[in-house]
Amino acid sequence: xxxxxxxxxxxxxxxxxxxxxxxxxxxxxxxxxxxxxxxxxxxxxxxxxxxxxxxxxxxxxxxxxxxxxxxxxxxxxxxxxxxxxxxxxxxxxxxxxxxxxxxxxxxxxxxxxxxxxxxxxxxxxxxxxxxxxxxxxxxxxxxxxxxxxxxxxxxxxxxxxxxxxxxxxxxxxxxxxxxxxxxxxxxxxxxxxxxxxxxxxxxxxxxxxxxxxxxxxxxxxxxxxxxxxxxxxxxxxxxxxxxxxxxxxxxxxxxxxxxxxxxxxxxxxxxxxxxxxxxxxxxxxxxxxxxxxxxxxxxxxxxxxxxxxxxxxxxxxxxxxxxxxxxxxxxxxxxxxxxxxxxxxxxxxxxxxxxxxxxxxxxxxxxxxxxxxxxxxxxxxxxxxxxxxxxxxxxxxxxxxxxxxxxxxxxxxxxxxxxxxxxxxxxxxxxxxxxxxxxxxxxxxxxxxxxxxxxxxxxxxxxxxxxxxxxxxxxxxxxxxxxxxxxxxxxxxxxxxxxxxx
Ligand code: CTP
Numbered sequence: 001x002x003x004x005x006x007x008x009x010x011x012x013x014x015x016x017x018x019x020x021x022x023x024x025x026x027x028x029x030x031x032x033x034x035x036x037x038x039x040x041x042x043x044x045x046x047x048x049x050x051x052x053x054x055x056x057x058x059x060x061x062x063x064x065x066x067x068x069x070x071x072x073x074x075x076x077x078x079x080x081x082x083x084x085x086x087x088x089x090x091x092x093x094x095x096x097x098x099x100x101x102x103x104x105x106x107x108x109x110x111x112x113x114x115x116x117x118x119x120x121x122x123x124x125x126x127x128x129x130x131x132x133x134x135x136x137x138x139x140x141x142x143x144x145x146x147x148x149x150x151x152x153x154x155x156x157x158x159x160x161x162x163x164x165x166x167x168x169x170x171x172x173x174x175x176x177x178x179x180x181x182x183x184x185x186x187x188x189x190x191x192x193x194x195x196x197x198x199x200x201x202x203x204x205x206x207x208x209x210x211x212x213x214x215x216x217x218x219x220x221x222x223x224x225x226x227x228x229x230x231x232x233x234x235x236x237x238x239x240x241x242x243x244x245x246x247x248x249x250x251x252x253x254x255x256x257x258x259x260x261x262x263x264x265x266x267x268x269x270x271x272x273x274x275x276x277x278x279x280x281x282x283x284x285x286x287x288x289x290x291x292x293x294x295x296x297x298x299x300x301x302x303x304x305x306x307x308x309x310x311x312x313x314x315x316x317x318x319x320x321x322x323x324x325x326x327x328x329x330x331x332x333x334x335x336x337x338x339x340x341x342x343x344x345x346x347x348x349x350x351x352x353x354x355x356x357x358x359x360x361x362x363x364x365x366x367x368x369x370x371x372x373x374x375x376x377x378x379x380x381x382x383x384x385x386x387x388x389x390x391x392x393x394x395x396x397x398x399x400x401x402x403x404x405x406x407x408x409x410x411x412x413x414x415x416x417x418x419x420x421x422x423x424x425x426x427x428x429x430x431x432x433x434x435x436x437x438x439x440x441x442x443x444x445x446x447x448x449x450x451x452x453x454x455x456x457x458x459x460x461x462x463x464x465x466x467x468x469x470x471x472x473x474x475x476x477x478x479x480x481x482x483x484x485x486x487x488x489x490x491x492x493x494x495x496x497x498x499x500x501x502x
Contacts, residue, residue: 014146035061064102169201177208181220188233202240231276259308268314281387294347
């Protein structure tokens with residue numbers, strides 16, 4: 001195969017990649033006389049200023065697999081070989097993942113994303129990649145070391161913050177329909193705009209996503225949720241029709257129905273676009289993927305429960321419970337890890353509860369029930385509730401936020417009270433028995449209560465020395481009271497005993 005003469009569109013200065021592992025790989029290639037390039041995400045991130053990436057994609061001119069094995073030997077690692085794709089991955093230490101691919105041409109057969117691979121040139125390799133920003137190469141060997149090969153204007157697209165494909169997007173996406181998900185993912189992750197030709201191609205090829213494995217789809221979908229502003233990617237999935245195939249329950253939230261009573265028209269808000277706003281609000285406050293997922297599905301039961309009731313308007317009664325129950329199936333279909341199901345269900349089920357506890361006269365026990373039901377997710381629940389306020393009216397936003405502050409204050413108060421109730425006399429039962437010579441009996445419980453009350457009333461501090469001194473000072477007086485009131489000092493029957501031995 002003849003050497004390809006590459007002419008970058010713009011002359012640019014050579015770059016110097018300073019990474020100890022990369023340098024060793026380059027030295028190995030140099031020693032073997034192999035021409036080697038870094039490509040893909042590493043180069044993209046390098047130019048975006050993220051220079052500490054540990055996942056490095058290499059393109060080898062020639063036999064990538066035997067070179068990967070050599071690299072693996074050098075680092076005392078083991079190469080994972082994907083024979084069919086002629087690619088290999090070499091883990092180095094805990095952090096590095098080195099991916100090797102030989103220059104190749106890929107041909108795709110209809111209804112499959114598995115390509116037939118034949119030998120190719122560096123140009124072929126770059127051209128078959130998904131986006132121009134992922135199709136920039138940097139030479140790491142030979143006299144051209146450090147040279148940037150940018151055949152499709154990837155650098156310019158990086159600076160213009162736009163996603164384009166090297167080839168016609170219809171071809172690029174037809175070759176691997178997952179790239180449509182990746183378009184949404186990169187748009188959200190990098191906050192880039194998307195070439196209208198990409199949007200058109202996504203609309204035309206949306207259904208082709210169904211030939212891609214669920215694991216790969218879900219992987220990209222979760223990356224969208226992890227992005228700084230997930231709505232960018234989710235909106236693109238919706239407007240191109242992909243969402244309908246990959247998450248129909250979510251797509252079903254879109255749209256506004258209007259009910260007409262006489263001349264009056266009643267519309268509800270678009271639940272899908274409200275949801276996107278809630279997800280973005282949560283994303284601003286938390287990196288927790290499952291909290292973000294809970295935001296995504298918090299109203300998922302609304303499509304099923306929507307009713308117009310005259311005199312009341314649009315209602316979604318019971319959507320929290322209906323939504324929570326839809327989640328097991330959704331988790332299964334999307335192949336999400338089941339150990340997060342309970343947490344997400346809990347948040348969906350409870351997301352209206354704090355609102356229902358706003359009134360002054362709400363009892364401690366209603367608050368306590370929320371604390372117990374939410375458990376560890378209580379703080380996340382309040383974060384979700386606050387994020388759920390998407391009104392454009394600042395007066396309403398302020399009012400609702402103040403309401404949640406008030407309920408949260410009650411939560412703190414009840415927690416504090418319960419903590420006090422659970423606290424125990426610093427002088428424990430065994431010692432009281434030794435001092436008084438009583439059996440474990442109601443009299444011991446009586447003495448403990450005297451000490452606890454003194455602490456709660458602020459007469460003595462909550463510590464052992466003070467409590468013991470206070471006990472000894474008052475013991476004679478309390479013994480007289482025990483006698484006068486006939487409080488048993490001997491071992492009680494079973495039920496009373498458990499009370500005294502606290
Ligand atoms: N690639 C592609 N089509 C795909 C997947 C990957 O063309 N469906 C190419 C792109 O050039 C990409 C490279 O393979 O940059 C590496 O892919 P991957 O590791 O999946 O993504 P990265 O771009 O590296 O992004 P990140 O690791 O940040 O997710």
